[in-house]
Amino acid sequence: MPVTVSRRSVDDSLAGNVIARSLSQRRFGPQLEPAGVLVVKPSRFCLMRTRMPRHTVKTPPRNGFSLVEMLVVLMVMGLLATVAVLTMPGDERKLRDEAERFAARTLAARDEAIIGARPVSLVVSDRGYYFERRFQGQWQPLPGRGFDLTGWADGTTANAGRQRVVFDSLGLASSEAAVRLTRDGNTLVIHLRRDGKVTLDAG
Known part of the structure; x- marks a missing residue:
C-alpha cells in the first residue's frame, strides 16, 4: 500500500536537519556561512600568542639650556658681580x-x-x-x-x-x-x- 508523505512534513524534516548541523558546526569547528565564506574563530590562546609587545619610545635627550636655567645663571652672575664690587x-x-x-x-x-x-x-x-x-x-x-x-x-x-x-x-x-x-x-x-x-x- 503506498505511503503518502506530505510536503509540509518533508520541509520540517529538512529544516530540523539544517538546524542540527549548524549547531554542531558552531560547537565543534569552523562553519560555512550561507554566502560560502569560511569563518574561523581563533581561540583565546591564539590571541594571546599573536599579541604584539608594546615598546616604549625613549625621547632623545635635549641639548642646551632651558629658560629657567639661563635665568638662574644670570642671577648668580649678578650676585657675584655685586659681591665683587662690595668687597672692593x-x-x-x-x-x-x-x-x-x-x-x-x-x-x-x-x-x-x-x-x-x-x-x-x-x-x-x-x-x-x-x-x-x-x-x-x-x-x-x-x-x-x-x-x-x-x-x-x-x-x-x-x-x-x-x-x-x-x-x-x-x-x-x-x-x-x-x-x-x-x-x-x-x-x-x-x-x-x-x-x-x-x-x-x-x-
Whole structure:
C-alpha cells in the first residue's frame, strides 16, 4: 500500500536537519556561512600568542639650556658681580663709580646727538667735564641733568689735558680721547673711540 508523505512534513524534516548541523558546526569547528565564506574563530590562546609587545619610545635627550636655567645663571652672575664690587676697597670702588658715571654721561650725550640730529660735544679737562650742543651756529650748554659742568671728586686726579670731542648725528666721534683717573694709587683709563663707544681699562 503506498505511503503518502506530505510536503509540509518533508520541509520540517529538512529544516530540523539544517538546524542540527549548524549547531554542531558552531560547537565543534569552523562553519560555512550561507554566502560560502569560511569563518574561523581563533581561540583565546591564539590571541594571546599573536599579541604584539608594546615598546616604549625613549625621547632623545635635549641639548642646551632651558629658560629657567639661563635665568638662574644670570642671577648668580649678578650676585657675584655685586659681591665683587662690595668687597672692593673704598677708594677703588669710588674711583670706578666716578669713571662709570663719566662714561654713562658721555654715552647719553652721544644719544642726544643722534636723537636731536645735531652735533653735541664733550669738553673734558683736568678739573672736570661738561657737554655742549651746536645751536644757531654756536656752542651752547646742553640742557639736561648731568650735562652741566661736573668736577672730579675730591681725592681723584685726572690727566686729560683739555679736549673737545664732537659727536655727529650718527653718533660718531670727531677724534679719539683718553682720560686717566687716579685715586690712592688706583688708576682707571676711560677710552673714547671713533665709533662712539666708551671703554674702561685698568691703568
